Amino acid sequence: MISITVLQQQFVYNYCFLSFNLKEILLELVKSGEILLKNKRKRNMFSYNLPNGGLKTKTYKTPDGQIKFDPPVYEQRYTTAVRIIEDPRWKQPLKKIVDFGCAELRLLTLLRRIPHVEHILEVDIDAELLKVHQQKAVPLISDYLKKRENPLRIEVLQGSVTDSVEQLYDVDAVIALELIEHLHPEVLDKVPENIFGFIQPKLAIFSTPNSEYNVLFGPMLENGFRHYDHKFEWTRQEFQSWAHEICKMYTNYSVSFMGVGKPPPEVKKLGHATQIAIFARNDMLNKPLNYDIVQKPATVETKYKVIYSVDFPYNKDERPKEQKILDEAYFYVNQSKNVPKYFNRERCIYQVPWKNLMDYTQSVGGTETELLEILERNKFKIEGDFIILPEYDDEEENASDDLDYDGEYNLEAQPYKCSLNEEEEDELSANLASGCNLIAGKVNYDSEEDWD
Structure with missing residues (x-):
């Protein structure tokens, strides 16, 4: 049953007495009712896309x-x-x-x-x-x-x-x-x-x-x-x-x-x-x-x-939001150095899109503004949409300075036995025959898998 508004009633009255065209009246009423129904349904709808x-x-x-x-x-x-x-x-x-x-x-x-x-x-x-x-x-x-x-x-x-x-x-x-x-x-x-x-x-x-x-x-x-x-x-x-x-x-x-x-x-x-x-x-x-x-x-x-x-077992992460975002950023930029497409050969730098961090940032309740502030506060270099990373970090360039040797191998500083006694030779032969590998005093078995 179609509900008729006051305006529609007036329309019917005028139409009946002016033209007597009942067919057109009914058509207009049906159209009007359909429009009202559609408009009412639209109010109960929302737009959604995955x-x-x-x-x-x-x-x-x-x-x-x-x-x-x-x-x-x-x-x-x-x-x-x-x-x-x-x-x-x-x-x-x-x-x-x-x-x-x-x-x-x-x-x-x-x-x-x-x-x-x-x-x-x-x-x-x-x-x-x-x-x-x-x-x-x-x-x-x-x-x-x-x-x-x-x-x-x-x-x-x-x-x-x-x-x-x-x-x-x-x-x-x-x-x-x-x-x-x-x-x-x-x-x-x-x-x-x-x-x-x-x-x-x-x-x-x-x-x-x-x-x-x-x-x-x-x-x-x-x-x-x-x-x-x-x-x-x-x-x-x-x-x-x-x-x-x-x-x-x-x-x-x-x-x-x-x-x-x-x-x-x-x-x-x-x-x-x-x-x-x-x-x-x-x-x-x-x-x-x-x-x-x-x-x-x-x-x-x-x-x-x-x-x-x-x-289910779980561990509650007690880190503050800023620390979570910062830790994720450090992990992300370090992993990004393994992605060739981020390396700019002309400038010899890595250009890493910081927006890739937004999903994680939002998951911990952060915003884009907070992310950028955290990055800048912690000395990340930002250019437009990218985090700029050098080809080599200072730590990588100076890694050789931290090694425990003088650069030249000093035979005198390294006690070395050029000859083995009979008992040591027998032990070495037995180890080699059993599939052992002696390197720098460490024994690795061939049967062990390399999980690197």
């Missing part, structure tokens, strides 16, 4: 006409979700994440690498499946050798996306990739209330198949879908309508749409194989909230069943 130019992917057809993606679409979905979580545009940290419908915990292997994430909930309804794959949450040897700077707790939990449980308190980001199409209508209807009413995350990422793309896949399964367990598959318009209804009900949220799995160039109009909706809470977009966030939701008695939980 940082650093997005993913580099390609879609092609095999000789037998099958559509192939490089990398596979599921990898594109996982990478996109991680890139969204890592995006520096979000001014508030996303420390606690829930991955609904996690299944084999594939996404976890990427989520656990994000430095600022401190708590990950892997939730699925299938307890047996979680038990089979729970080892993906176990810390690796490398996690003990190179410990994180921040704590990380991973919990593998059995439960539903519609359950309002205590474990979901303080969740910053919700991820639900290829989940909603597996839900029955009565279950799907409860999802928005739990996500946007109970959890109230800063960010929520949903993905689902784009049914318009199915014509490129050939025959579907007997149920008409891509997977035997799918209850539906939506067109882009259907998915976007669902998302806009959520923003209409929970007005603290805005939405942006994107996709992965590009169509071949000749059928761009079909859209992507997977469609993605990114819901951002308005305070993440520097927009005012329409109502207060409930800091402590109503007490709930139900809990997810814990299949596995673990706390």
Whole structure:
């Protein structure tokens, strides 16, 4: 039913009595209603693009006409979700994440690498499946050798996306990739209330198949879908309508749409194989909230069943911000001397782009101005966009002065035995026969590997 404004009512009145052209009246009303709807939806949307130019992917057809993606679409979905979580545009940290419908915990292997994430909930309804794959949450040897700077707790939990449980308190980001199409209508209807009413995350990422793309896949399964367990598959318009209804009900949220799995160039109009909706809470977009966030939701008695939980080892970095940036700068410029493209042969200097330090600087809460001030305060020579380094440091040029010899080898100063007695000759022969190498009194075995 189209809602008619006062101006539209006046328009109808004038048009009816002046021209009596009912067909034109109805057309104008429809157009006007569509414009109002589009304008209203635009207010609930925001523009979003993946940082650093997005993913580099390609879609092609095999000789037998099958559509192939490089990398596979599921990898594109996982990478996109991680890139969204890592995006520096979000001014508030996303420390606690829930991955609904996690299944084999594939996404976890990427989520656990994000430095600022401190708590990950892997939730699925299938307890047996979680038990089979729970080892993906176990810390690796490398996690003990190179410990994180921040704590990380991973919990593998059995439960539903519609359950309002205590474990979901303080969740910053919700991820639900290829989940909603597996839900029955009565279950799907409860999802928005739990996500946007109970959890109230800063960010929520949903993905689902784009049914318009199915014509490129050939025959579907007997149920008409891509997977035997799918209850539906939506067109882009259907998915976007669902998302806009959520923003209409929970007005603290805005939405942006994107996709992965590009169509071949000749059928761009079909859209992507997977469609993605990114819901951002308005305070993440520097927009005012329409109502207060409930800091402590109503007490709930139900809990997810814990299949596995673990706390990762970590070392808290107590260095002040300036020291972190300075240490990183020293490491960076020293490593840059091994990069030939930074060497200017005409001037015999290294020109190292200082902007390459910005990602790290921002990760510790620094700015471009702070970085430049720290570099200049610590005697780094800056020319435009470059740190200038000499071909050789003073320490390298004077290295010979620090060596413990006089420049000329003094035979008299070095006690040297030109001959060996019979017992020493026997020992030397035995050592050589066994594969030993005697150099300056040090024994190295041929079986040892050089880890240089």
